[in-house]
Amino acid sequence: MTQSKTTRRRSLLKGAAVAAGAMSVPMISNAQTTSLRLQSTWPAQDIFHEYAQDFAKKVNDMAGGRLKIEVLPAGSVVPAFQLLEAVNKGTLDAGHGVVAYHYGKQSALALWGSGPAFGMDPNMVLAWHNYGGGKALLDEIYKSINMDVVSYLYGPMPTQPFGWFKKPIAKVEDVKGMKFRTVGLAVDIYTAMGAAVNPLPGGEIVAALDRGLIDGAEFNNASSDRVLGFPDVAKNCMLQSFHQSGEQFEILFNKSKLETLPPELRAIVDYAVQAASADMSWKAIDRNSKDYQELKKQGVKFYKTPDAILRAQLDAWDKIMEKKSAENPLFKKVLDSQRAFAQRTKQWQNDYMVDFNMAYNRYFGRGAKKA
Numbered sequence: 001m002t003q004s005k006t007t008r009r010r011s012l013l014k015g016a017a018v019a020a021g022a023m024s025v026p027m028i029s030n031a032q033t034t035s036l037r038l039q040s041t042w043p044a045q046d047i048f049h050e051y052a053q054d055f056a057k058k059v060n061d062m063a064g065g066r067l068k069i070e071v072l073p074a075g076s077v078v079p080a081f082q083l084l085e086a087v088n089k090g091t092l093d094a095g096h097g098v099v100a101y102h103y104g105k106q107s108a109l110a111l112w113g114s115g116p117a118f119g120m121d122p123n124m125v126l127a128w129h130n131y132g133g134g135k136a137l138l139d140e141i142y143k144s145i146n147m148d149v150v151s152y153l154y155g156p157m158p159t160q161p162f163g164w165f166k167k168p169i170a171k172v173e174d175v176k177g178m179k180f181r182t183v184g185l186a187v188d189i190y191t192a193m194g195a196a197v198n199p200l201p202g203g204e205i206v207a208a209l210d211r212g213l214i215d216g217a218e219f220n221n222a223s224s225d226r227v228l229g230f231p232d233v234a235k236n237c238m239l240q241s242f243h244q245s246g247e248q249f250e251i252l253f254n255k256s257k258l259e260t261l262p263p264e265l266r267a268i269v270d271y272a273v274q275a276a277s278a279d280m281s282w283k284a285i286d287r288n289s290k291d292y293q294e295l296k297k298q299g300v301k302f303y304k305t306p307d308a309i310l311r312a313q314l315d316a317w318d319k320i321m322e323k324k325s326a327e328n329p330l331f332k333k334v335l336d337s338q339r340a341f342a343q344r345t346k347q348w349q350n351d352y353m354v355d356f357n358m359a360y361n362r363y364f365g366r367g368a369k370k371a
Helices: 001-022 047-062 082-089 109-111 122-131 134-144 188-190 202-208 222-228 254-260 263-297 307-327 329-354 356-364
Strands: 034-040 068-070 094-097 151-156 163-165 179-181 234-241 246-253 302-305
Touching: 034 047, 047 068, 047 094, 047 246, 068 263, 082 094, 082 151, 082 246, 082 307, 109 134, 109 329, 122 134, 122 151, 122 234, 122 246, 134 151, 151 254, 151 263, 179 202, 188 307, 202 222, 222 254, 222 263, 246 254, 246 263, 246 356, 254 263, 263 302, 307 329
Parallel strands: 034 068, 034 094, 234 302
Antiparallel strands: 094 246, 151 246, 163 234
């Protein structure tokens, strides 16, 4: 073989190697970054706002620079309870809150959080939403009130306390005449029980309780309640309640804005919601339990809500379901769907789940053997 042929051959081989190497390098998109503004309905210091940031970080990390979500705290652009309208109009691209905050536009929206959900826990309510017809019903409701939004539900919340009070609530009669803060259909529950209810946003509750404008209030969990300052104005917290025992978070997007994204970015948003849902539920267990201990150190006394009050909540709820169902076909449609799903899935859960308290009490309860 002549030198010229050898040189040409080496040149061809080198070129092929370079081409192969180039093909093995991942293609990096040079597409322009799409930036979206998402406002939460939570104060910046609240763990709920942190959950909104966690979701955005997952999207931003996976999108590789093609999509960036900026997270703003409550009130940055609009007040907390005006989030739905702002996202619908495009004033905001997205929002983070709870469905029950939109209760005033359509009472059926409160069923994604308020009330006992026929005995379903928060994760089962999410299962109903995603696999039992809830999502289609929520889309139908938003369409009926002319809200052009895309809703993602995620993040099963631990059962919320009955609330914070100057004095413990010992009996049903203690609720009558009390000035109390809650939201959603819980407003109707406590109104039926004789309370005077004020549905204040989260950031206004502690100040109202401190000034005596309200006698008691609920927000959500040990971490949020501690940071918001509840232990500074009240030292009694009543645990366990049916008023919001199955709630979850909502991430809203302006529909037109979301649909302008390419399919792969919309898929990233979808999977980021699912990842954030799992992450939030794990973080809540860790952080809420730590803050529960810290609240005790701050002198807060915790009491189990008496069964008589829990039964009164259910009695009030039964009347609300009957009244609202007669007035609102969509309300009845959602309830019927939840009831059918709960009857099947809760029976399965009750039959299959072991009593974890038996094991816990063996190792940590009274009379437990020391390691």
